[in-house]
Amino acid sequence: MTPKARLATWRARLPVVAVVVACVAAVVAAVTGAANPVSAVQFLLPGHWVYNSALGAVFHVDGSTGDVDARADVPGSAGDRVYQGDTSGYVVGSSRVTEFGKSSLEVEETRTSESRSIPVGVETTGGPYLVYQQEGKVARLGEPSIAVSLGGPVGVPVATGDGTLWLPRTSAGLLCELAAGSTAPSCSIALPKGHGGALTVVGDRLMFVDTTADTVHAVADDGLGPARDLGVDVSEDARLASTDVAGRVAILDGRTMHLVDTADDRVADPVEVALPDGDYDGPVSTGEVVAVVDKKSDTLTTYDSEGQPQESRTLPAETGDPHITRGEDDRIYVDGAEGEHVVVVDKDGELTDVRITGGKPGEGAPPRGGAEQGEPPGGGNEPPTRTPDPGPRQPPPTQDREETQPPPRREPPPPPPPPPAVPASPPGAPTGVNATAGDSTATVNWGPAPDNRAPVTGYTITWAGGRTTAGPGARTANIGGLANGTSYVFTVAAANAKGTGPGASANPVIPAPPFRAASAPTNLTADNDTAGSTVTANWAAPADMGTGPLLHYVVEVVGVRQLTVTGTSMMLNDVQIDQELTITVTPVTTDPAGRQVPGQSATIITGQPPGATAKVNLSRGPATTQHCGALPGCAWMHVELVGFPPNAQIFVDPQSTEPGYSNEGHTFTTDANGYAVDNQFAYAGIGKTVHVNADLDGETIRSNDVYWEAA
Incomplete structure (x- = not known):
């Protein structure tokens, strides 16, 4: 075997060597105590796999050399994507996922997709993951394999260095995370509900860019950090690179790319890059350069962190749009739609063209930047191991040939077997919580x-x-x-x-008691100084301020003027009225929705002493079983005395339209403001009307009527 052939064989089995080396290292560490034993070997994910639909095979591209060093025959269709985990690769289409071994290079399993749509694939520790954005579904193909639902559409996912998958649900105002090895996502971090936005990773920090408010937030365990201005105005559907470019976030907004410094101590202004007319995919960053693909002209262009163009490459024409992605080795890979060509963007921005021709892996890799002079792209790979059938051949025409024999009929290949039934698994997440x-x-x-x-x-x-x-x-x-x-x-x-x-x-909620308006002001006094043409009024705050903050008081001098007062006194000058005036004071509070709600009013006629405008308010109180037992509708009468003399004993007795009703009554004691309130007189007379009478120095003060209904 020639040295060149031995090299090709070694490269073709590179995943096997990686397994052996990793296993040996793990055994040595466990035996010698050099490291803690591990339950499973964790592999780096070097290079990139691409699916060539014409050849019906996957090919592995070594990003560091541009070599095609492995091939596996796997059924699939044009446009299928390949994502790799630790030991397996997965050909992903719209209806099925086919797993092949990275060391055996053999098909191992075929399963039905979680959705008929094309997912976003994420290669990271514990993965890969398939994210079906519109359906809000996530499938992990690594161990343990899971399929979960997040209850609604999700944005573009990103992964952090620890293998955690992050998925924004901006329409629901939630950020979900799925840790490596976890079987259940957590959606405990709140996002601005209804705002557009996307995630990116800057250094080791997860960031959320709010494209509605044009702000950026660092993501912490307990929620979003403070908002910082982006410094640029972007549309809500602007797209972000999943990783930074030299500390800056690349934001693609139509035909403009912004490079924004997100550091806490930002010193650099945003950079704006005007792109030529086109239909762009990306941006994708290696950490040093950022790349975009114009699908209109099939052109790949890279820029540095200052927005300066670095390299540009016209992609070979293939049916369909090229696909740009970032590998776990921090390189960018641009695949042709039919998998016949790959451009590798190295970490420093250098470009390498790789032709996928089906030749023997490892033979004649093209040099970085393109093929050698006089040599076709692909480095002179040998003919593919599977030659596409050119179809029946027609015999050459001849003058003496009287008839042409039809070519032999070739039967179509049998259809692939149906995928195996998917086993049952734990339920997905409930919807619409x-x-x-x-x-x-x-x-x-x-x-x-x-x-x-x-x-x-x-x-x-x-x-x-x-x-x-x-x-x-x-x-x-x-x-x-x-x-x-x-x-x-x-x-x-x-x-x-x-x-x-x-x-x-669900959305966060804060329990609170039902809103209650304020009661009437207490200890109201008023005077009309006809000699000085002055009207004054003084009062104390209501004994029950309700459950909303006090906004102001509305004071009305009936027939003269209405005022808004924030204190507890009022004076009007130049009032030339030589008779008694009626003055009403009403507190106004605000409810949880911010609406102004008037409370109960206190009324006095100028010159009258406290208690002259005493009032009794009656309402239905809480349910009870005292006195009326289990009778339906049994509840207390809620009695409130307002504007009575301070520190007074007031006798109150209930009345009802129910024939034969009687009650011995109850004595209320007012406070220093002439106010008293209590639940008294259990009652169950459904369909009857009740009121109470209060005795004030022999004068009967009657409450309002209350119609008694069933509870």
């Missing part, structure tokens, strides 16, 4: 989770400090015992016979 808050309560709603070929047996709802379960047909859960004023995030996960699937989180 939503929460609404109440008084110390919350209501959680969700849609059904994909059963993944095994019936759902129930749902589990978890939150900080608690959990509950619901049946397989349940779509709502009422959660009690929550702390008002505390933010809660509820996560719903489904289970079946194969286990519990990933959870989907």
Whole structure:
């Protein structure tokens, strides 16, 4: 065997050598104690695999040399992509995923795709991953292999150095993460809901670029960091490179590429690169240069971090659009649509053309930058091992030939066998998870989770400090015992016979008591100084301010003027009225929606003493079983005394239209502001009308009427 042939053979089995070296290293480390033993060998993912549809095979391109050093015959179609994991590669199409061994170079398994759409592939530790963006589904082809649903569409995924896959759900305002080896994603980080945006990794930091607000945030364990201005105005559908270029983020926005410094102590202004007219794919960065592909002209162009053009290359014409991706070796690979040509963009931006011809792996790799003079691209590879059939040949015409024999008929090859049935797995994430808050309560709603070929047996709802379960047909859960004023995030996960699937989180909610307007001001006094033409009024704040902040008081001198007052007193000058005036004071608070809500009013006639405008307010109080037992509609009467003399004993007795009703009454004691409130007089007379009377120095102060309804 010639040295050249031995070299080709060695390269063809390079994945095997990598396995042996890695295994030996692991054994030595475990025996000598030089390192902790590992449960599985972790491989670097050098180079790049490409699918050649004409040859029906995958080819491995060594990015460091431009050599084609391995081939495996794998069924597939034009446009299929190849993604690699530690020990296997995967040919991914719209309907199936075919796995082949990187050392055996043999097909090992074929499975049905999770969706009929073309996924975004991510090569990283523990992967590769297939992300079906519109469906919100993620499939991990590495170990453990999983298929999960995130409950809605996701943006472009990125991976950080630890193998964590990050998936933005900007429409739901959530950022999800799936750690290497984990079987369930977490969606606990909030994004600005409804904003456009995308992720990128700058150095070791995950960043979220908000394309609606034109800001950038560092992502931490507890959420987004402070917003910092991008310095440029971009459209909401602008695209980002998944990694930085010399510390800058490359943002492709139509025919403009921005290079933005995202450092906390930014010193460099954004760079704007105007691109020629075209239809661009990318940007993709090696860390030192950034590349874009114009699909209109099939042109690859690279730029440095300052926006200066570096290299440009016209791609060989193939049916379909070229595909640009970043490998785990930090190089960029641009594949022809039919897999007949690959351009390698090295870390420093140098370009290498690689022809995929089907020759023997490792023979005659083209030099960096192109083929040698006088030698065709591909370095003189030998003819492909599988020669495409040119079809029947017609015999040459001759003058003496009277008839031509038809060529022999060739039968079409048999169709490939159907893919094997996909086994059952834990359910996907429930869809449409939503929460609404109440008084110390919350209501959680969700849609059904994909059963993944095994019936759902129930749902589990978890939150900080608690959990509950619901049946397989349940779509709502009422959660009690929550702390008002505390933010809660509820996560719903489904289970079946194969286990519990990933959870989907609802929007954060803050339980709060129902809004209550303020009661009437207390201790209201007023005077009309006719000699000085001055009207004054003073009052104290309501005893019950309700549940909203006080905005102001509305003071009306009936027939004269209405004022807005922020304090607890009012004076009007130049009022030349020599008679008593009626003055009304109403507190105004704001509800949780920011609306102004007037409370109860206090009224006085100038010159009258406190208590002259006493008022009794009656409403239905909380339900009770006292006195009326289990009778339907049994509840307390809620009695409020306003504007009575301070520190006074006020006797109150209830009245009803119910024949024969009687009650011994109750004595209320007012406070220093002449206010008292209590729940008294249990009542169950459904369909009757009730009121209460208060005795003020022999004068009866009657409340409003309340019609008693069933609870």
